[in-house]
Amino acid sequence: xxxxxLGRGGRAxxxxxxxxVFTMALPQLIPGDPAIxxxxxxxxxxxxALFHSKLDLDQNPFVRFGNWIAQAVQGNLGTSLxxxxxxxxxxxxxxxxxxxLVLASQxxxxxxxIPVALRQAWRPNGLMDRIATGISFVxxxxxxxxxxxxxxxxxxxxxSWLPATGWVPFxxxxxxxxxxxxxxxxxxxxxxxxxxxxxxxxxxVTTLDQPFIHAATSRGxxxxxxxxxxxxxxxxxxxxxxxxxxxxxSIGGSILVETxxxxxxxxxxxQGAILARDFPVIExxxxxxxxxxxxxxxxxxxxxxFIDPRITHGNN
Amino acid sequence: MATINIxxxxxxxxxxxxxxxxxxxxxxxxxxxxxxxxTLSLVxxxxxxxxxxxxxxxxxxxxxxxxxxxxTDATGRDVFARTVAGARSSFAVAGITLTVGLGVGxxxxxxxxxxxxxFDRVIGILLDSIIAFPALILIMLVVTLQGPSxxxxxxxxGFLTVPSMARITRASTLTLREREFVTAARLLNASRVRIMxxxxxxxxxxxxxxxxxxVMTVSIVAEGSLSFLGFGLQPPTPSWxxxxxxxxxxxxxxxxxxxxxxxxxxxxxxxxxxxxxxVKGRNS
Numbered sequence: 001x002x003x004x005x006l007g008r009g010g011r012a013x014x015x016x017x018x019x020x021v022f023t024m025a026l027p028q029l030i031p032g033d034p035a036i037x038x039x040x041x042x043x044x045x046x047x048x049a050l051f052h053s054k055l056d057l058d059q060n061p062f063v064r065f066g067n068w069i070a071q072a073v074q075g076n077l078g079t080s081l082x083x084x085x086x087x088x089x090x091x092x093x094x095x096x097x098x099x100x101l102v103l104a105s106q107x108x109x110x111x112x113x114i115p116v117a118l119r120q121a122w123r124p125n126g127l128m129d130r131i132a133t134g135i136s137f138v139x140x141x142x143x144x145x146x147x148x149x150x151x152x153x154x155x156x157x158x159x160s161w162l163p164a165t166g167w168v169p170f171x172x173x174x175x176x177x178x179x180x181x182x183x184x185x186x187x188x189x190x191x192x193x194x195x196x197x198x199x200x201x202x203x204x205v206t207t208l209d210q211p212f213i214h215a216a217t218s219r220g221x222x223x224x225x226x227x228x229x230x231x232x233x234x235x236x237x238x239x240x241x242x243x244x245x246x247x248x249x250s251i252g253g254s255i256l257v258e259t260x261x262x263x264x265x266x267x268x269x270x271q272g273a274i275l276a277r278d279f280p281v282i283e284x285x286x287x288x289x290x291x292x293x294x295x296x297x298x299x300x301x302x303x304x305x306f307i308d309p310r311i312t313h314g315n316n
Numbered sequence: 317m318a319t320i321n322i323x324x325x326x327x328x329x330x331x332x333x334x335x336x337x338x339x340x341x342x343x344x345x346x347x348x349x350x351x352x353x354x355t356l357s358l359v360x361x362x363x364x365x366x367x368x369x370x371x372x373x374x375x376x377x378x379x380x381x382x383x384x385x386x387x388t389d390a391t392g393r394d395v396f397a398r399t400v401a402g403a404r405s406s407f408a409v410a411g412i413t414l415t416v417g418l419g420v421g422x423x424x425x426x427x428x429x430x431x432x433x434x435f436d437r438v439i440g441i442l443l444d445s446i447i448a449f450p451a452l453i454l455i456m457l458v459v460t461l462q463g464p465s466x467x468x469x470x471x472x473x474g475f476l477t478v479p480s481m482a483r484i485t486r487a488s489t490l491t492l493r494e495r496e497f498v499t500a501a502r503l504l505n506a507s508r509v510r511i512m513x514x515x516x517x518x519x520x521x522x523x524x525x526x527x528x529x530x531v532m533t534v535s536i537v538a539e540g541s542l543s544f545l546g547f548g549l550q551p552p553t554p555s556w557x558x559x560x561x562x563x564x565x566x567x568x569x570x571x572x573x574x575x576x577x578x579x580x581x582x583x584x585x586x587x588x589x590x591x592x593x594x595v596k597g598r599n600s
Contacts, residue, residue: 011440011441011444014441015441015444015445015448016445016448018441018442018445019445019448019449022445022449023449026457029461137586137589137590138582138586140589141533141582141583141585141586141589142582142585143537143540143541143581143582143585144541145540145541145544145557145560146540146560146578146581146582149560149564149567149574149578150578152567153567153571157567157568249450249451251450255452255453255456255545256452256541256544256545259545270450270453271456271545274453274456274457274460274547275460277460277461282453282457285450285453286449286450286453286454289448289449289450289453290445290448290449290450293447293448294444294448
């Protein structure tokens with residue numbers, strides 16, 4: 001067991017190191033001088049030299065990554081090239097917004113997926129199952145930006161119930177915050193719900209064919225109770241994996257939804273930084289998002305043992 | 317990775333006759349849709365009746381009619397012609413993605429699965445670090461730095477599908493490696509290269525190809541998202557994401573500008589999903 005976690009941790013560190021070096025190598029991978037790309041061809045040699053020293057560009061990616069880590073553990077993520085603002089401060093403003101969005105979308109996704117999947121698995125191939133499967137297939141075929149536009153068209157343009165874009169912080173106006181949160185969270189949540197629902201349904205159908213379920217049925221346990229109290233937990237492995245993946249990837253992956261709905265989170269920050277070629281900001285976003293993915297993977301692995309104690313960790 | 321040390325019975329796949337027939341209709345419609353769209357996008361290359369750039373200035377933002385099946389956009393360009401031309405871009409990018417993703421993914425997966433050991437571990441860590449990289453950020457960054465050409469967009473999306481393709485092929489290679497015919501080949505003193513090319517690869521290929529449909533949907537959605545954000549193929553080259561983004565400001569007055577390309581995009585992804593599911597089902 002200990003050796004497994006040592007190996008798991010070692011692998012995670014190796015993955016992060018590789019990600020870090022690759023990220024740091026990015027400015028140097030562009031053909032031509034990144035200083036020219038950012039400052040323009042009119043830049044004087046002094047400006048270029050200043051730019052290089054500011055970004056540590058004279059060093060190789062390994063050294064740059066080392067320096068970055070040394071600063072990062074002290075809470076210093078560098079400063080933005082365009083605004084000169086501290087990136088750590090910027091993250092402190094934007095990360096809560098993205099996290100609130102992610103949390104809300106996960107609540108929606110799980111709130112929809114779990115009851116529907118339980119109902120579907122209770123009567124596989126029944127009418128409800130087919131309708132739900134059809135809807136989830138359609139949702140899976142809808143890119144986020146199309147789903148978002150459809151929701152804007154319905155709820156903002158046609159019905160004028162909710163604002164199409166914009167963001168009100170929770171501390172300013174909780175109700176206004178909720179109103180601006182609903183559409184972006186629905187856009188992310190509905191897509192996730194389809195993915196979660198399909199996985200959970202198929203795992204549930206497998207579980208419901210197991211001897212311990214037949215035993216519970218023959219003892220006269222009610223179907224609802226069997227589903228919730230017996231079948232759900234051992235069927236939730238794929239679900240937990242997908243939820244972990246979903247949360248982790250939306251830290252750096254909610255660019256589309258944040259842009260579509262003008263939500264001032266991490267995704268918008270990343271998009272702006274890419275447009276401005278603001279490398280320190282891009283590097284920080286990528287590394288924070290990468291850490292989230294690696295950390296989530298470990299948490300998911302850890303959770304398997306709690307969900308199903310029969311699982312042991314091999315050295316594969 | 318966690319392994320499950322208990323045997324779980326496979327899902328009882330109970331398919332009634334009616335559901336089978338229903339799936340066939342869906343499959344037929346999906347193939348038909350893809351064929352029609354593919355033919356149209358080929359025809360539009362030669363026939364200037366489907367010119368996506370020619371603007372009819374007398375009727376900007378006109379509603380769908382016999383003249384303009386999907387209506388016209390804000391500058392009077394035919395939305396139907398633009399949607400068809402958008403299909404061309406999407407299919408081109410998907411083709412490049414498929415080639416890169418399947419080519420590199422299957423190669424790495426087969427090698428890692430068959431050779432095992434240190435190579436397998438190094439590849440595993442490499443793939444994990446690609447997965448840890450926020451996908452859309454990487455695509456946007458590369459496209460910004462390299463310029464938004466079909467090749468750049470297709471290859472970078474393809475690069476990002478390599479980890480999943482490699483994992484799928486690695487897993488099938490691991491089971492194939494233990495099969496009798498591979499052992500037989502080994503006993504006949506066949507070289508590793510020969511075993512991989514002649515014994516393992518032909519059995520891995522159909523599984524990988526089935527996932528190719530998923531790769532294509534991922535590519536079409538990614539290219540659409542990229543264009544929607546303004547990072548994709550640049551105007552005047554039409555792409556679905558770009559057309560949909562253009563129509564955003566007229567959502568209230570002229571919803572058809574965004575609506576028709578969006579429906580086409582979704583139906584195409586849906587059709588590819590339906591066909592892909594079927595091919596995957598065949599294999600297992």
